[in-house]
Amino acid sequence: MQIIYQYDKQAISIDCVVFGFDGAALKVLLVRCKRFSSEGSSIGNYKLPGSLIANNENLDSAVIRVMEEHIGMRSIYMRQMDVFSDPKRIDGEDLKLVNKHYNVDVSRIITVTYISLVKLNSQMISYALKNGAEWIDVDSVKRLALDHNDILIKALNHIAQQLQQEPIAFELLPKRFTIKTLRTLCEAIMGFEFDSRNFRKKILSSGYIIPTEEKEVNVSHKPALFYMFDKKLYEREAKRRFKLSLRRLPCAGGGA
Amino acid sequence: MQIIYQYDKQAISIDCVVFGFDGAALKVLLVRCKRFSSEGSSIGNYKLPGSLIANNENLDSAVIRVMEEHIGMRSIYMRQMDVFSDPKRIDGEDLKLVNKHYNVDVSRIITVTYISLVKLNSQMISYALKNGAEWIDVDSVKRLALDHNDILIKALNHIAQQLQQEPIAFELLPKRFTIKTLRTLCEAIMGFEFDSRNFRKKILSSGYIIPTEEKEVNVSHKPALFYMFDKKLYEREAKRRFKLSLRRLPCAGGGA
DNA sequence: CAATCGGAGTGTTGTTATTACACTAAGTGT
DNA sequence: ACACTTAGTGTAATAACAACACTCCGATTG
Numbered sequence: 001m002q003i004i005y006q007y008d009k010q011a012i013s014i015d016c017v018v019f020g021f022d023g024a025a026l027k028v029l030l031v032r033c034k035r036f037s038s039e040g041s042s043i044g045n046y047k048l049p050g051s052l053i054a055n056n057e058n059l060d061s062a063v064i065r066v067m068e069e070h071i072g073m074r075s076i077y078m079r080q081m082d083v084f085s086d087p088k089r090i091d092g093e094d095l096k097l098v099n100k101h102y103n104v105d106v107s108r109i110i111t112v113t114y115i116s117l118v119k120l121n122s123q124m125i126s127y128a129l130k131n132g133a134e135w136i137d138v139d140s141v142k143r144l145a146l147d148h149n150d151i152l153i154k155a156l157n158h159i160a161q162q163l164q165q166e167p168i169a170f171e172l173l174p175k176r177f178t179i180k181t182l183r184t185l186c187e188a189i190m191g192f193e194f195d196s197r198n199f200r201k202k203i204l205s206s207g208y209i210i211p212t213e214e215k216e217v218n219v220s221h222k223p224a225l226f227y228m229f230d231k232k233l234y235e236r237e238a239k240r241r242f243k244l245s246l247r248r249l250p251c252a253g254g255g256a
Numbered sequence: 257m258q259i260i261y262q263y264d265k266q267a268i269s270i271d272c273v274v275f276g277f278d279g280a281a282l283k284v285l286l287v288r289c290k291r292f293s294s295e296g297s298s299i300g301n302y303k304l305p306g307s308l309i310a311n312n313e314n315l316d317s318a319v320i321r322v323m324e325e326h327i328g329m330r331s332i333y334m335r336q337m338d339v340f341s342d343p344k345r346i347d348g349e350d351l352k353l354v355n356k357h358y359n360v361d362v363s364r365i366i367t368v369t370y371i372s373l374v375k376l377n378s379q380m381i382s383y384a385l386k387n388g389a390e391w392i393d394v395d396s397v398k399r400l401a402l403d404h405n406d407i408l409i410k411a412l413n414h415i416a417q418q419l420q421q422e423p424i425a426f427e428l429l430p431k432r433f434t435i436k437t438l439r440t441l442c443e444a445i446m447g448f449e450f451d452s453r454n455f456r457k458k459i460l461s462s463g464y465i466i467p468t469e470e471k472e473v474n475v476s477h478k479p480a481l482f483y484m485f486d487k488k489l490y491e492r493e494a495k496r497r498f499k500l501s502l503r504r505l506p507c508a509g510g511g512a
Numbered sequence: 513c514a515a516t517c518g519g520a521g522t523g524t525t526g527t528t529a530t531t532a533c534a535c536t537a538a539g540t541g542t
Numbered sequence: 543a544c545a546c547t548t549a550g551t552g553t554a555a556t557a558a559c560a561a562c563a564c565t566c567c568g569a570t571t572g
Contacts, residue, residue, distance in 0.1 A: 010268060010309070012266060012268065012366055053266070053341075053366075056343055056364075057343075058341045058342050058343055059339060059341040059366070060341070080338060080339055082336065083315060083336055083339055083368050085309075085314045085315040085316070085368075086314050087312055087313075087314055108312075110268055110309075110315070112339050112341070178520090179520090179521090180519080180520080195560075195561075195562085196520090196521090197521085197522075197523085197561090197562085198559075198560065198561085200520095200521075200522085201522095201523095202559095216520095218568095218569080219518090219519080219520095219568075219569075220517075220518065220519085220568065220569040220570060221517080221518045221519040221520070221567070221568060221569075222518085222519060222520040222521075222566060222567035222568060223519095223520080223567075223568065224519080224520055224521085225520085225521090434549090435549090435550090436548080436549080451531075451532075451533085452549090452550090453532090453533085453550085453551075453552085454530075454531070454532085456549095456550075456551090457551095457552095458530095472539095472549095474539095474540085475539070475540075475547090475548080475549095476539070476540035476541065476546075476547060476548085477538075477539060477540070477546080477547040477548035477549070478537060478538035478539055478547080478548060478549040478550075479538075479539065479548090479549080480548080480549055480550085481549085481550090513572105514571100514572095515570100515571085515572085516569105516570080516571075516572100517568105517569085517570080517571095518567100518568095518569095518570105519566105519567095519568100520565100520566075520567080520568105521564105521565085521566075521567100522563105522564085522565085522566095523562105523563105523564105524561105524562090525560100525561090525562095526559105526560090526561090527558100527559080527560080527561100528557100528558080528559075528560095529556100529557080529558070529559090530555100530556080530557070530558085531554100531555085531556075531557090532553100532554090532555085532556100533552105533553090533554100534551105534552100535550105535551085535552100536549100536550085536551080537548100537549075537550070537551095538547100538548095538549075538550095539546105539547090539548090539549095540545105540546085540547085541544100541545090541546085541547105542543105542544085542545080542546100
């Protein structure tokens with residue numbers, strides 16, 4: 001078989017799954033795509049924010065560009081997730097629409113997906129609305145354009161996994177937060193509930209979630225204390241943890 | 257700023273980090289690249305096996321194609337790792353060499369990296385040699401072409417991480433193996449040693465690593481029993497584990 | 513201003529997983 | 543028979559986890 005390196009009709013794009021937390025539910029940033037939709041295509045009413053890769057930009061800068069467009073800020077947590085490369089992933093009507101939208105003529109699109117985590121606030125919500133986007137409860141997301149539902153589900157599993165290993169929760173929370181808020185967030189990400197006493201115990205024994213002087217005000221119950229995440233302490237702990245575990249037995253055959 | 261979607265001069269490639277285990281050390285498959293190397297370029301004597309994406313093929317099939325070329329078989333464990341997209345990652349002399357080698361004219365290459373795990377045997381070693389490749393101890397890998405050293409290091413960390421969560425060890429071992437061999441492999445991947453009694457206890461209590469009737473022969477010491485990995489049992493266990501952990505508290509703030 | 517409401521915050525105990533550690537068993541070779 | 547080499551076994555101390563019920567504090571209501 002002759003191999004043809006068809007580098008001239010393939011485009012690379014990024015799609016971002018941007019998560020936020022409003023204190024109660026996990027939200028995802030979706031872009032309305034009316035210009036985009038059409039009969040006979042699988043394009044729904046919403047899609048994940050994304051873009052083709054522009055001239056001389058790397059993937060990360062494309063993500064930053066898209067983020068800036070929809071949430072108005074550059075400095076946010078972002079991590080590469082996966083690459084979707086099936087040539088049949090976007091084809092037929094969908095591909096025509098994409099070609100038209102971007103004014104290009106490509107026969108396939110390879111998409112690199114990213115996960116972003118932002119500290120959601122009300123300005124960001126209205127900023128998104130002004131720019132054709134919307135923060136939507138992950139639980140009430142309906143049909144999305146292209147294969148974006150698959151991507152979203154993968155992203156949800158991904159952060160649930162990550163939550164257990166890295167301090168990603170604090171990327172979604174304001175600087176000061178109560179233990180209850182942290183727990184609600186963890187429950188939203190994991191999809192199940194925790195025992196509040198054990199949760200609190202674990203959090204406080206971590207050593208890097210430190211109390212502030214502040215309490216909630218105007219709540220009709222005992223006010224909760226605010227805490228902060230101390231990144232420096234966390235990193236010091238992380239190093240120590242690594243050293244201590246040098247002789248530890250991993251679940252060699254798989255998480256037994 | 258005007259955004260130009262320069263889809264017409266970018267190529268997508270895959271690079272594979274293929275690991276094998278010879279019973280004593282972890283090996284990685286490297287390709288000699290004499291045709292490739294030149295004065296003034298960062299191209300070393302070896303590189304990871306890889307390729308540009310060919311006509312109408314998706315990334316996975318490109319990986320399979322490359323694997324077939326170097327190890328002569330299709331059916332192997334492979335997982336996507338990461339995407340390297342910095343435009344400056346491959347440029348200048350290196351880019352010219354790559355363009356010449358593939359007979360293309362691209363200004364940037366975006367590379368998706370894969371990890372493959374194979375059950376190494378002597379036929380594969382000679383097959384590789386005949387096809388310009390070589391299985392090399394991961395500990396004695398020197399300077400590689402382009403940014404392939406970075407990719408290799410990432411891959412090593414990746415499998416160390418994975419080993420603790422998925423049964424990847426058995427992708428590297430023959431069907432039948434001794435507990436000692438499994439331990440040696442885990443030690444090679446993790447980079448430190450385990451207590452042999454605790455290791456054995458853990459492995460045997462997993463429930464899905466089952467003894468065979470066979471023992472080692474012609475060893476000048478008590479012969480070790482061979483074991484097998486039972487995938488079906490593992491998957492059943494995995495489901496049960498998930499159910500049981502429904503109320504478990506994750507290390508919410510990060511692996512405390 | 514007493515009573516009610518709602519969520520914050522607190523400790524203990526039984527159970528399970530982890531670690532550390534030393535000897536005997538079964539073969540080969542001399 | 544003896545020496546050598548690696549397989550294979552058990553226990554006890556410690557640490558992490560899971561299950562569980564009540565008091566505290568402030569706001570609100572009547």
